[in-house]
Amino acid sequence: MNPVTNPYAPGAGTPPPLLAGRDAAIEAWDIVIGRAAAGNPFQPIVLSGLRGVGKTVLLLAFRQHAKEAGWPVELFEARPGGDLRAQVSEALPPMIRTVSARWRNKERAKRIGRIAASFARAVQARLIAGGFRIELEPEPGYADTGDLETDLTELLVALGEGASEEGLGAALLIDELHEVPPEQLSALVGAAHRVNQERLPVVVGGAGLPPVGRVLS
DSSP: OOTTTOOOOOOTTOOOSSOTTOHHHHHHHHHHHHHHHTTOOOOOOEEEOOTTSSHHHHHHHHHHHHHHTTOOEEEEEOOTTOOHHHHHHHHHHHHHHHHHHHOSOHHHHHHHHHHHHHHHHTTTOOOEETTEEOOOOOOTTSSOSSOHHHHHHHHHHHHHHHHHHHTOOEEEEEEOGGGSOHHHHHHHHHHHHHHHHTTOSEEEEEEEOTHHHHHHO
């Protein structure tokens, strides 16, 4: 077969020409974001499996479906030995840019940006992505305690309240979840649990190697 036109192109997270046999997982994701948008409780999705089974490709499909629903959504890969707060902070600028562009309530959108700046300031992270900088002062008293679970919860709750008002949702997807230190993963789970309890349309999901399932449980 011509190597140029050959559809077989294995790679890390490379989408195949046809995503076969994954309809059930994608349908489950669509149900999650649909329930979240409707203000109903939902069960976040975390994919677990060995390398090469297609976890990243599924996350990319999840991201695309959320985008098609009009949601601000970001996907990032947890780095070995990294700090979750810093990595979430790095993922915030494009999400805030989408919020600023699409939300009708511009004052609420600006407030989300200020709360994001507060969250990022705890690690002196600058909200820059692709040369785009959010020129907003931090929101005093929000997401700035230094405790990851408290601050992440306040950030996601504020995002969820705004998204709910807009009739939309927001999603944060994290690949390589097994690289997140257990105590930080616990903080992420706690924040995600809180927004679900509040019936806010913010979905946190991800994927990781099999050990992540044991840690989460």
